[in-house]
Amino acid sequence: MKSVFLFLFIFIPVLAGGQNLTDVLKQGEDVFNKTCATGYCHGAQGAGGGAPRVSARGFDQTFINNTVTRGIPNTAMPPFTNALSRADLIAVVAYVAKLNGIANPTIAAGGGRDGLLEPPTVLSGDDARGRSLFFDAVRSFGRCSTCHELNGIGIPVAAPIAAVPASVAALKTLETPRVSTATVGGESMPALVLSNKSQAVLFYDLMTTPPVLRTEAPAAVQIRDGSNWRHSSATGSYNEAELVSILAYLRAAVKP
Amino acid sequence: MRLLLVLLLATPLYSQDGGPAHADWPHYGGTHLSWRYSALDQINTTNVKNLVPAWIFQTGDYAENLHSTPIVVDGVMYLISARAQVTALDAASGRVIWQYRYPTPRSGIPGSHSDFIQNRGVAVGDGKVFFGTKDNFVVALDQKTGHEAWKVSVDDPRQCGCNITAAPLVVKDKVIVGGNGGDQAHRGYLTAFYTKNGRFAWRWYVVPGPGEKGNETWKGDSWRFGGGSPWLTGSFDPDLNLVYWGTGNAAADFYDGDRVAPGVNKTQDVNLYTASVVALDADTGKLRWYYQEIPDDVWDFDSSYEVLLMDRQIRGQTRKILVHMNKSGLTFVLDRVTGEYLGSFNVPELFNWITGVTENGKLVGRHEPELGETRSFCPSAAGAKSWNSMAYSPRTGFIYTPTNEICTDVTPNANKPEEGRFFMNGNFPMKLPPNRTTYSHVDAWDPVTGKRIWSMPYKFVLLSSMLATAGDLVFTGDPEGNFFALDARTGNKIWSFQTGAGHRGSAISYSVNGKQYIAATSGWHQTVVGGAAAALFPNENFRLGSTLVVFALPEGSR
Numbered sequence: 080m081k082s083v084f085l086f087l088f089i090f091i092p093v094l095a096g097g098q099n100l101t102d103v104l105k106q107g108e109d110v111f112n113k114t115c116a117t118g119y120c121h122g123a124q125g126a127g128g129g130a131p132r133v134s135a136r137g138f139d140q141t142f143i144n145n146t147v148t149r150g151i152p153n154t155a156m157p158p159f160t161n162a163l164s165r166a167d168l169i170a171v172v173a174y175v176a177k178l179n180g181i182a183n184p185t186i187a188a189g190g191g192r193d194g195l196l197e198p199p200t201v202l203s204g205d206d207a208r209g210r211s212l213f214f215d216a217v218r219s220f221g222r223c224s225t226c227h228e229l230n231g232i233g234i235p236v237a238a239p240i241a242a243v244p245a246s247v248a249a250l251k252t253l254e255t256p257r258v259s260t261a262t263v264g265g266e267s268m269p270a271l272v273l274s275n276k277s278q279a280v281l282f283y284d285l286m287t288t289p290p291v292l293r294t295e296a297p298a299a300v301q302i303r304d305g306s307n308w309r310h311s312s313a314t315g316s317y318n319e320a321e322l323v324s325i326l327a328y329l330r331a332a333v334k335p
Numbered sequence: 336m337r338l339l340l341v342l343l344l345a346t347p348l349y350s351q352d353g354g355p356a357h358a359d360w361p362h363y364g365g366t367h368l369s370w371r372y373s374a375l376d377q378i379n380t381t382n383v384k385n386l387v388p389a390w391i392f393q394t395g396d397y398a399e400n401l402h403s404t405p406i407v408v409d410g411v412m413y414l415i416s417a418r419a420q421v422t423a424l425d426a427a428s429g430r431v432i433w434q435y436r437y438p439t440p441r442s443g444i445p446g447s448h449s450d451f452i453q454n455r456g457v458a459v460g461d462g463k464v465f466f467g468t469k470d471n472f473v474v475a476l477d478q479k480t481g482h483e484a485w486k487v488s489v490d491d492p493r494q495c496g497c498n499i500t501a502a503p504l505v506v507k508d509k510v511i512v513g514g515n516g517g518d519q520a521h522r523g524y525l526t527a528f529y530t531k532n533g534r535f536a537w538r539w540y541v542v543p544g545p546g547e548k549g550n551e552t553w554k555g556d557s558w559r560f561g562g563g564s565p566w567l568t569g570s571f572d573p574d575l576n577l578v579y580w581g582t583g584n585a586a587a588d589f590y591d592g593d594r595v596a597p598g599v600n601k602t603q604d605v606n607l608y609t610a611s612v613v614a615l616d617a618d619t620g621k622l623r624w625y626y627q628e629i630p631d632d633v634w635d636f637d638s639s640y641e642v643l644l645m646d647r648q649i650r651g652q653t654r655k656i657l658v659h660m661n662k663s664g665l666t667f668v669l670d671r672v673t674g675e676y677l678g679s680f681n682v683p684e685l686f687n688w689i690t691g692v693t694e695n696g697k698l699v700g701r702h703e704p705e706l707g708e709t710r711s712f713c714p715s716a717a718g719a720k721s722w723n724s725m726a727y728s729p730r731t732g733f734i735y736t737p738t739n740e741i742c743t744d745v746t747p748n749a750n751k752p753e754e755g756r757f758f759m760n761g762n763f764p765m766k767l768p769p770n771r772t773t774y775s776h777v778d779a780w781d782p783v784t785g786k787r788i789w790s791m792p793y794k795f796v797l798l799s800s801m802l803a804t805a806g807d808l809v810f811t812g813d814p815e816g817n818f819f820a821l822d823a824r825t826g827n828k829i830w831s832f833q834t835g836a837g838h839r840g841s842a843i844s845y846s847v848n849g850k851q852y853i854a855a856t857s858g859w860h861q862t863v864v865g866g867a868a869a870a871l872f873p874n875e876n877f878r879l880g881s882t883l884v885v886f887a888l889p890e891g892s893r
Contacts, residue, residue, distance in 0.1 A: 109750070112750070113750050113757050113758075114757050116762050122762060122764055123746065123762045130866055157445075216490075216559075217544065220535065224491065225488075231493060232491055232493050234488045234491060279482075284485075284533070287534045287535050288535065289487055289488055289489075291487045291528075291534055292486045292487065292533075293533065294482065
């Protein structure tokens with residue numbers, strides 16, 4: 080079993096990045112207090128609460144890595160791979176290892192089967208501002224991520240962003256050839272058709288935001304090419320300067 | 336006051352047509368008034384001893400629990416399980432009419448197999464069955480076929496830390512849904528979609544944004560992650576066209592240093608509109624009035640619970656009132672036309688977070704968590720009552736509520752928020768209070784006099800909703816698997832049945848072809864409050880499961 084595991088994962092020492100162990104453990108304790116100790120879960124110092132005690136249980140490093148990253152199926156223990164940043168994940172695993180008497184904590188890293196622990200994209204300045212705008216919760220359904228998923232966040236209504244428009248003007252006048260027109264019950268609406276089969280027609284109704292994924296019987300819907308929908312109708316919550324920042328973020332984040 | 340007199344109608348005492356559920360159980364709370372009361376009286380205090388199972392439905396979704404409230408419309412039951420698998424059943428025979436399985440989100444997205452999984456119910460209306468999901472969609476199914484009609488994303492749970500476990504509320508041409516996430520760094524809201532096509536209708540943010548009234552009650556930009564998520568199901572008064580909802584606690588839960596300016600008067604209007612009951616215009620979602628029960632909630636006593644709408648005689652006048660309990664067990668009676676405070680009463684036997692309430696509803700003698708200290712509080716954040724609902728019988732005039740006597744040691748911290756991540760800022764292990772042998776009780780209270788009429792003690796905790804019927808019976812279940820009936824007037828236990836798994840959901844009553852049924856949800860939940868209960872009673876093995884047990888009187892004994 081262990082050899083199978085080693086085949087799938089590469090172990091690196093937690094200090095590989097040159098960080099100080101004391102700092103990592105302090106960060107791990109902070110993450111633990113914020114994420115694991117709270118609520119109805121593991122309690123301060125892992126002493127237990129609504130969920131089991133995790134200190135001084137004799138857990139080995141492999142078990143801790145697996146449990147924290149993957150969770151435990153059919154229990155309340157969720158996987159934290161996507162819920163925590165890479166640094167936080169490393170830190171909290173090191174902290175739980177310390178709670179179990181492990182002196183030199185390590186963590187599984189690299190691609191792995193589940194694509195664990197992708198190194199984060201480092202952003203700064205305008206890129207970071209653009210990122211905040213892209214996902215800006217204050218804009219409710221008026222933000223880009225209402226229709227676009229990027230780096231694992233957002234609703235993937237549109238196809239993945241493959242190319243970044245050269246300018247704000249280009250962003251607004253973006254061609255959207257996949258958007259067609261659906262007519263249901265006498266009402267026409269811009270539609271992004273996902274499948275058109277004999278059983279059912281599945282499409283996003285783009286009349287309002289957020290888009291609604293609708294399922295209609297083929298006889299109840301007519302689809303025709305083209306629509307009067309324009310990408311500019313979805314960018315209205317942002318001003319010019321904000322769209323410039325968003326484009327800067329996209330150039331940093333979109334991998335061709 | 337003059338206005339109020341104009342609005343007073345000659346409503347006979349205790350006779351509100353929209354309150355009782357009759358043959359059907361059309362709504363999460365029985366009807367839009369949320370009484371969890373059935374007008375059926377075939378099963379009564381005399382013959383309830385003859386009650387036997389009529390049919391049993393195993394959902395097959397043994398993720399952990401069965402939290403939901405079944406809905407019955409025209410003899411068809413709609414039941415949702417923890418993983419959002421919806422089944423339509425012949426409510427008389429248990430025959431499956433259709434089944435729908437919500438696709439399990441992939442690992443890492445909330446709702447996947449290894450995540451917290453729960454669902455508290457569907458709503459039915461406009462020929463559709465509606466529910467919310469752990470990955471934060473609202474889904475509409477065709478009521479006849481179970482085929483998906485539309486589906487819309489409310490928010491990305493990977494960003495907001497929020498999701499939906501509550502049953503939606505259908506109001507006229509809209510379906511309104513609240514969300515979880517108030518314990519994450521998140522800004523809570525209610526969202527309404529058109530039932531017909533899923534298009535967005537309105538959103539009401541619990542925490543007002545810049546420029547909106549109430550935003551000034553937040554320190555700095557703490558409003559961005561101010562919590563307040565209304566995570567349960569509201570009520571609706573069609574005559575007033577108002578939707579009523581309870582809102583969650585302010586975030587961070589146990590530390591207010593970053594959201595409340597120093598020296599603020601804590602008797603009213605702190606961190607609006609968290610820990611409040613709100614009345615919204617059903618068509619627009621605009622705030623009509625609010626009543627903040629716990630200004631600056633630093634105990635996680637969020638006010639998200641059910642809102643019971645009733646008409647009662649108060650000081651000689653028939654008043655349109657609402658009755659609302661938050662987790663502290665302090666229960667408010669408000670005028671539901673204006674939000675005026677009419678009275679309150681405190682349900683748990685143990686409390687130390689305040690010393691009392693003034694005549695006009697202000698909290699007195701606040702005992703708060705303190706940074707750098709561990710302080711003990713009763714009740715706990717698990718709630719004097721958990722999220723399961725109370726019931727109200729217009730025949731007795733009493734509300735029936737399960738109450739838990741659990742305390743907690745709170746150690747706050749001053750962590751900064753990070754969007755969508757836990758933001759409770761405190762550790763709060765539960766503990767049993769000393770010198771007791773019972774830790775919960777079912778009570779009957781008169782909401783008008785604020786008097787406890789009777790109380791039936793129980794040794795563990797009670798985390799299942801109450802059902803009241805016109806047969807003067809009150810039904811609920813316990814974690815040991817017993818589903819039982821109490822005499823609504825005395826609290827005497829007169830019938831009990833072992834269903835095999837603990838009770839965490841909500842029983843209902845309905846009739847088909849003149850025969851009354853009682854449906855009980857059996858299936859404990861060993862997470863969150865259920866998990867705390869397991870830790871409090873480590874020698875007990877409360878059984879998980881996911882089974883609906885439906886009872887009726889045998890032929891000839893009615």
